Amino acid sequence: MKALTKHRLFWPATALITLLVVNTVANPNFAKVTVQDGQLYGNPINILRESAPLMLVALGMTIVIATRGIDLSVGAVMAVSGAVALTIIDRADDSNRVTVVAIAIVVAVLVALVLGVWNGFLVSVLGIQPIIATLVLMLAGRGAALLITDGFITTVNSDPLSYIASGYLLILPFAFFVWVAAVVIVGLVERRTALGMLTEAVGINPEASRLAGVRSRGIVWSAYVLSGTLAGIAGVIYASNIKAADANAAGYLIELYAILAVVLGGTSLMGGKFSIAGTVIGVLTVQALDSAILFLGVPPAQSPVFFAAVVILVVLLQSPRVHRWGRSLGSSVRRTPQEAPPEVDDDRDADRAENVQKEAVR
Amino acid sequence: MTAVETAQPERRTLTGALGTFTSRHAAVLPTIAAVAILIVLLVGAQMYFGNFLTARNMSALLLDNAYLMVLAVGMTFVIVTAGIDLSVGSVMAFTGIFGASLLASGVPLVIALPAMLVSGAAIGLLIGVLVQYFNVQPFIASLAGLFLGRGLAFVVSLSSIRVEDPALLWLQSTRFRLGDWYITPTGIIAIVAVVIGALVMHFTRFGRTVYAVGGSAQSARLMGLNVARTTVMVYVISGLCGGLAGLVLTAYSGAGYPRNGIGTELDVIAVVVIGGTLLTGGRGYVLGSMIGVFVYGTIKTIISFMGAEQSWTHIIVGGLLLLFIVVQRAIVARSERGS
Missing domain, CATH: 1.10.287 (Helix Hairpins)
Known part of the structure; x- marks a missing residue:
């Protein structure tokens, strides 16, 4: 029992389970899952589906935070990648062709990757504070996204595109598989190679790890590239979900929710030790809380009050x-x-x- | 801390008077650069458009950016202590809609105004206590403030509330004229906030402590300065400025709106940095932040003169921000080598 309560994922997991149990008791519909044409529907499935953008962003944020950094630009990167993808699809002759959508997504994610390279350059080569370095893109990114869409909200009707967010693979939503794949890949690369340990070393003590011969520049840089790339994929999923590129709303405040999810999962903002499983639990907690607030009948706009309370509670406990x-x-x-x-x-x-x-x- | 660095003799002989000046007054350099950029922008715009430097245009610059200036004063205090306050935009939205709803339900301005200021200061107090007494990073503590302010704004009202109160509308509609120049009471509020901020920063014990805390909180504590009180106070000041900006913005737009000020915290941080305040703390000027606001306002006006997309504003301000950060980085690196 002692070993169980001492486990670093114990408290995050307890919080998530408590949240789910309390909501299910208060409103049985909260946990109701129905089967329709061999596909699962219901609120828990929705939570798994809708958590995709936040999960991807939080995953990148976990690695960045582990290097003692922070990436504030993820929301803006989402807006840019959504704008790029939908502008390409919108200008194409046939927006329903799979190849068109595939090219659009690849280009959008590449643009996001370049933005990540830019952030990483500012932080790891020029040595600028991460908060400030990524603030530049946070400020300029949305402006750029608005320019790409000419200041309008680009809407497209494209079946392959909407499949990404709303389609089903076997019995579960496709978006769910996207984030599971991302979590598995990042988890394997970080934990089955030395990269994870080196990342933690850089985060715990940059000077000591430098003396030990760790090339921190590449490690820090790659963390921002990963964060940018994942934010790019998240931007495509978000755009696919609303079938539009909304430069102002895409990824609005997502950097803050992602940081909250990472902290909820037990990764310290001081850098160093990180937990990918903890971040998964953290994201699901945030998403479940969001959905619980909706079930309570509170207007979505007022939900930040609840999140403020959660943030204060978590930082006090730490x-x-x-x-x-x-x-x-x-x-x-x-x-x-x-x-x-x-x-x-x-x-x-x-x-x-x-x-x-x-x-x-x- | 603030400032004066002893120049090395050999450098003086090498680079002459200019070198002496730059190394002695390294802290002022970014602000001087901001002034230079402002002048270049104004002169350039005047030459390009021909009708840019008019009394009407310059007066509007202050009028349109009064709320930003009030916020920048508070943010300067916070950033000089090496902190950051992300909550200012949503605090402004909350106090604005709170005040508007109080006025709409018949509460006179003499009660509504203090209520707005106190509610802003209360959120600031919460952030300050979290930062000082619970070791929460300023960034995260003010994030809680951001969520809280935005959520509370929507709790007060989900839609905008028109303001009919004559006293509040007077703040905006009155124009004290001097020829073609004019200034509104909201503009006067902004200027007074800047003047008080600058005086407090440079001529009071509290102001000196703010610089000391930003230079090194540990040294300040060892010197016997009250670091805890100062740290909490800067966030309270920032919250108070948020409340005042809520008043100014409500008067400016004639309504309280819960979506006001989304992203304003970024603009405010940007203008403070452009105005020459060092993000690592210890250096910065309230007057510099005022220059930063004017730079921001001028860029915005130029873009609307050109009829281009307003989204260019953020791209250009982001570029300027980057430029200043790199310059600051160079200055800090040099002063570290020098000491």
């Missing part, structure tokens, strides 16, 4: 001060209260965190 309160509470129950850690620790903790931040800045 903060050293609350841990200390928890410890001193535990020890005062078991032993004498004098053994509570002295207050001096407080400053030291703060200083340490600060030093880490300053280092990251450099």
Whole structure:
């Protein structure tokens, strides 16, 4: 039992299961799955389908955060890739041809990859703070997406395109398989090769890993390229879902939801250790919470209040001060209260965190 | 910290007076660059269009960007302490719609105005406490503020609320004229915010502590400065400015709208950086941020003069932001070598 509660995925998984159970008890329709023509429908299936863009973005974000970075530009990259894909399909003679759609998707994802290369260049070669380096593209990206679509919302009717988000493969949605494939590939590459360990080394202590002979530049750079590419695929799925390229709405606030999902999954924003399984749980939690809020009858626009509460709760649970309160509470129950850690620790903790931040800045 | 670096003698002989100036006043350089860019933009636009530098146009520049200027003052305080506040856009939206709904339900402005300011400051206080006492990164803490503000704005109202209150509309419709130049009370609010911000920053103990915290919080703590209070206070100031900007924007648009200010936090960060404030903290000027706002406003006006897509604004501002970040990076690298 102790081993179970100590496992790093225990709390994230408990949160997700609690959320699902409470909602199912409150409203049995929440977990209702129906079979129609050999395909599954229902709210849980919807959660799996609709989590695809967030899952892809959060997956890239996990790796970027592991290198002590952050990628704020993912939403803008989504907007650009959606705009590129739909503009190509829109201008083609026959928007229903599979080859046209395939070319459009490949070009869109390549553009996103180039944007990732750009972010990685700013961070790993020029040494600019990740928040700021990716802020440039976050600001300029949506402008570029608007220019690509001439300021309009490009809509297309293309069966192969809408299959990506709404189609079914066997009994489950195709989009579900897309994100599962991405998670498996990234998981295998990171965990079955040394790359994952090297990424964590760069995130935990850049200086030490440099002295140990780790070429951090390539590792950090590739993290942003991965993040950009996955955001590009996410942009295509989003555009396919609404059958339109909306440069303003595509990926709006997704960087923040992705960061929330990563943190919920137990990956620290200070870099270093990351958990891909944790991110999967985190994304499903965010998506389930979103769907639960809808089931409560709250207008979707008001859901940020709930997410604000979740963010505050999660960061409080992770903060050293609350841990200390928890410890001193535990020890005062078991032993004498004098053994509570002295207050001096407080400053030291703060200083340490600060030093880490300053280092990251450099 | 803020500033003055001792120039090395050999460098002085090599590069002459200019070199001495740049190494002694490295902190001012980005702001001077911003002023230069502003002048180039204004002169260039005047030569290209012929009717750009008119009194009416320049007055409109202040009027249209008053809310941005108010937000930039608060953001400057936060960024100088090496923090960041992503919540300002949604705090502005929330306080704006909150104030509009209070006014619509018959509450007089003398009560609605403090309510707006206090609610903005309260969100700032929440962020500051999370940052200081719970070691939450400013970026994440203010992210919670962003979600909270945006959500609360929609809780107040899902659609826009028109403002009929004469006192609030007076802020916008009154024009104090001097020839063709004019200034509205909202413009005066923005200027007053800048002046107070600059005075506090440079002539009070609190202002000095803000710079000290940004230079190195650890050293500031060892010097006996009250780092905790200062850190919380800068976020409260930023929240307060968010509330004030909500008032200015509501007066400007004549309505509260919960979708106001989406993406404004990015614009504000961009203008503060363009104005010469260092994102790593410790250096920056409120007056510089004002210049940054004017640069932003001028680019926007030029683009609308050309009849081009407004989306170019963000592309150009993003490019300028990049330029300034690279310049800052070079300056920091040089001053580290020098010290």
